[in-house]
Amino acid sequence: MGRNAPIRSNRRKELIESTIAVIAAYGYHGTTVSRVAKAAGVSTGLMNFHFESKDKLFEAVFQHLESEYDQVWQERIAAAPQEPWPLLNVMIETYFDREVFTGEKLAVWFAFWSDPALRDKFRDAATAVERRYVKELERQVLEILADHPAVEKVAQRATGALSAMIDGFWLQALLYPKKFKTRDAVKSCIAFVQVIELYYRQERELADLRRELTGQRAPKSPEKT
Amino acid sequence: MGRNAPIRSNRRKELIESTIAVIAAYGYHGTTVSRVAKAAGVSTGLMNFHFESKDKLFEAVFQHLESEYDQVWQERIAAAPQEPWPLLNVMIETYFDREVFTGEKLAVWFAFWSDPALRDKFRDAATAVERRYVKELERQVLEILADHPAVEKVAQRATGALSAMIDGFWLQALLYPKKFKTRDAVKSCIAFVQVIELYYRQERELADLRRELTGQRAPKSPEKT
DNA sequence: TCAAATTTTGAACGATCATTCAGTCTGATG
DNA sequence: CATCAGACTGAATGATCGTTCAAAATTTGA
Incomplete structure (x- = not known):
């Protein structure tokens, strides 16, 4: 042997x-x-x-893709600077890494997802890993938005929206491979978190400035996101 | 007859x-x-x-879903107040309308998308309609962000990200039907546009306040999204 | 009521599928 | 060189697929 x-x-x-x-x-x-x-x-x-059997073959394909994905994720995270922004950047980029984000592999993921039997069969395994990734995303978003009062809820919702955006770009890459630009997708995902962070930063600046200007004006509280 | x-x-x-x-x-x-x-x-x-033939049957299914979707879209848009925010709201809600956003129909869309033959066969037809929806989304986003200098590019990228987010929520609804909350998805999509608009509004307020405070401080230009 | 047209049936057909298995090939071991 | 276990072949098997079609059932028009 x-x-x-x-x-x-x-x-x-x-x-x-x-x-x-x-x-x-x-x-x-x-x-x-x-x-x-x-x-x-x-x-x-x-x-x-x-x-x-054919079923076992598909099972092996699934496990191959999943372990490959996990391996890439771990490597890229380990090699990244352990600070919120760089880490978030790397995480988002990893979602679109050349090694795992391929036209072929994309097609296989969606093939699995769109079949009820396979979906049920692998849901738990896939969910466990995916949930972990989203949790790690959320941790970075949480640190980035750190100071805001209702950070936890905001970070949770923002991360949910972010992971949806990522999934959506995956679908767009599958449907329109010619038109899809990975760099633009990554940029959009990062910009999404950025604009939230910048919004909160401005909110604080604005409050400071108003306080500095006159004590008369009551601090206005804009709608939350 | x-x-x-x-x-x-x-x-x-x-x-x-x-x-x-x-x-x-x-x-x-x-x-x-x-x-x-x-x-x-x-x-x-x-x-x-x-x-x-079986192929013709699938073709009929596709056309049925597509025309049904388009019909719902037109009706909801026509019934909505013709102003940017309400219109955008209705558009986003229509993406998740009970009539077209069903567990079964969702599964069929993804079944179509994940098969290379069907994808190629219906891509042009589906793209034409979908592109029109995204264009209408973009028009509202454009009006909402109206005053900003580089509106067009920002609106275009924001709308691309928004439609990705919507697609991603569709996928999440397929994968985790138990956990998926339509209302939360709609909220997140709307909040995404809101935070951009609020960010730009704050930016203007901030500039005004700074000008009002002292002429000494140079206007700071934050990173664009 | 009756004949024509339309709708529906289900057995039959050939094609293709996943799976099996008896037998061949290969290369390392003794 | 002979042996043998692991790697591999491809024709055969039974099941199931999409499609066909002659005949039955139903509806229509007069």
Whole structure:
């Protein structure tokens, strides 16, 4: 088994990558064992030798994508300066990292999400990881907005909106790959947090200035976001 | 043919609605003619009598959803006060209207989007309508931010981010239907535009106050969003 | 009431699917 | 060199798919 294991796992990886390519090209609906086998240059029989069924193959594809994504996330976070703004930047950029944010992989994620059976099957696993990412996002947003009185609620809602925006850009990248610009998407996501922070900063400045100007004017409290 | 048309089109509508239910329950991948027939309580042969093929059936489903969506959009817009803020509110709410924003229909949209063949087939038709909606969104955002110097670019980017946020909430509604709160999503979308507008308003107030306070302090220009 | 037109049925057909398995190939071991 | 376990092949199998079509049921028009 000493030398066999790498052969076996290499082949598995090849087949998984071929599956990703086939799903992207033909959809989950059009992904047949023979197509994947042809794409990988092997016989159909080999598919059920390495994965005991088509379902198990999809399971392996899902776990491959998920662990790859998690690995990239961890690496990028670890390499980033541990301060709110740079960290948030890196997190948002990681959502669109070249290694995980690929036309093919995007197609596979949406293929999984749009199938009720797969959605139910992987929801818990995917949710756990995704929730962790959102929590880490939220922590940075929280620190960025630090001083505001109702930070927690604001940060929570803002992060929810931010993660929706990210998901939405993923969908747009899938639907209009030609038009989609990753850099613009990242910019928009960051600008979203920025404008909130700048708004609160201005609010404080404004209050200070008003106090400085005259004591007569009552401090106006603008609507909360 | 005078009396036949409604019978025929009623049956068509029934079959389309059954198809939507089946796609939502079994996915595009698991949507078979016999399943749809059983859901509608008819024989399999009838499917190919009313729609000459399975492809044509899906085409009809797509057109049904699209025209329904467009109809709701037009009605809601027409009934709304023709002023920027109320209009924007109505537009955002329409994206999540009970009639078109249903668990089943959501699942069908994503089923279409996640299949490469259907995506390519309907992209142009869907893009044309969607682009029109985004243009109408943008017009309102533009009017809301009216006075700012670089309004056009800001409004364009903000609207792009807004529509991404809306799409992202659609995806979240699909993935976590239990947790998803429509009202919160609408609130977040509106708050996004609000905070931008409030930011610019504060910016002007701040400039005025500074001018009023002393002529010594140079006007500071914060980063643009 | 009756014939024509329309709507509906369901068995049958060929195609394609996932899966199986008997047998071949390969390379390391003794 | 011979052996053997792991890697691999591809034809065969049974199930299921979309589609067809002759016949039945129903509705329509006179």
